[in-house]
Amino acid sequence: CREQLGRCCNASANLVLSRDNTPLGSRIVCDGQPGVPYDSCAVVGNGGILRNSSCGPEIDRRRLTGASLPARRFRGLGRWRRPFAEAVGAYGAALLLVPAFSFAAYTAVSFQALYTLEDFGSPARTLFMNPEYLARLDGHWRSHGLRPNRLSSGFMLVSSALEMCRHLTLYGFWPFPSDPEGRPLPHHYYDNQPPRSGVHAMPEEFTRYLGMHLQGALRLHLGCCQEGPSCCHVWVPNGPASVSPLASCRACRG
Numbered sequence: 001c002r003e004q005l006g007r008c009c010n011a012s013a014n015l016v017l018s019r020d021n022t023p024l025g026s027r028i029v030c031d032g033q034p035g036v037p038y039d040s041c042a043v044v045g046n047g048g049i050l051r052n053s054s055c056g057p058e059i060d061r062r063r064l065t066g067a068s069l070p071a072r073r074f075r076g077l078g079r080w081r082r083p084f085a086e087a088v089g090a091y092g093a094a095l096l097l098v099p100a101f102s103f104a105a106y107t108a109v110s111f112q113a114l115y116t117l118e119d120f121g122s123p124a125r126t127l128f129m130n131p132e133y134l135a136r137l138d139g140h141w142r143s144h145g146l147r148p149n150r151l152s153s154g155f156m157l158v159s160s161a162l163e164m165c166r167h168l169t170l171y172g173f174w175p176f177p178s179d180p181e182g183r184p185l186p187h188h189y190y191d192n193q194p195p196r197s198g199v200h201a202m203p204e205e206f207t208r209y210l211g212m213h214l215q216g217a218l219r220l221h222l223g224c225c226q227e228g229p230s231c232c233h234v235w236v237p238n239g240p241a242s243v244s245p246l247a248s249c250r251a252c253r254g
Helices: 002-008 056-060 080-087 104-120 131-143 153-164 201-214
Strands: 038-044 062-067 097-098 125-128 165-171 234-236 247-250
Touching: 002 131, 002 153, 062 247, 080 104, 097 165, 104 125, 131 153, 153 165, 153 201, 153 234
Parallel strands: 038 062, 038 165, 097 125
Antiparallel strands: 234 247
């Protein structure tokens, strides 16, 4: 999977727009397969299964970590900029990947995000995702049978990390209303706002993660990272990717 994505999309070179890969009037041509610059990485989803999981220290030990910010909390960025700058600044010298040119409506607010971080002296940097890379990524997965209206931002990050990381672990990716033992979960770890209908295909994306886990391409972590009063189980994917995702996760003591 890593090799296929590298040949198709080349995230390490083309994930974000830069003067190096997109000179004025140029046409990008991907050539060859990139190396694997990071040994140990994590991509963190927003699933409710992450709540009270005690996974923070384990995630922080990864060489490269990717996560999504809850964008709806920062509506009205033109007026209320400080909360956004403070939330991003909590991650230190992070790279904020923004799909500025995926839709015309995203462009203005993306530049507002860039200028806000600059104006408040944030150590974080805003990078605009390359629409050509995202289009190639979409085409790659469509050719492999995954055809949502749009890939989720989490799936985009996982795809790019597969190219750039030797060992990849996923946390917080669980698009179901209850955990493997049937206990209810919020949709996100920070709220219970449901997704927009008909845009993404989260359960189908999860099935792909599960298949990649079983193939050894990544590690899909579900549940807790350590036992505690609010979290006493770790769920380990187990079983063929063709079966139901819920049925293929068994509960086991940590």
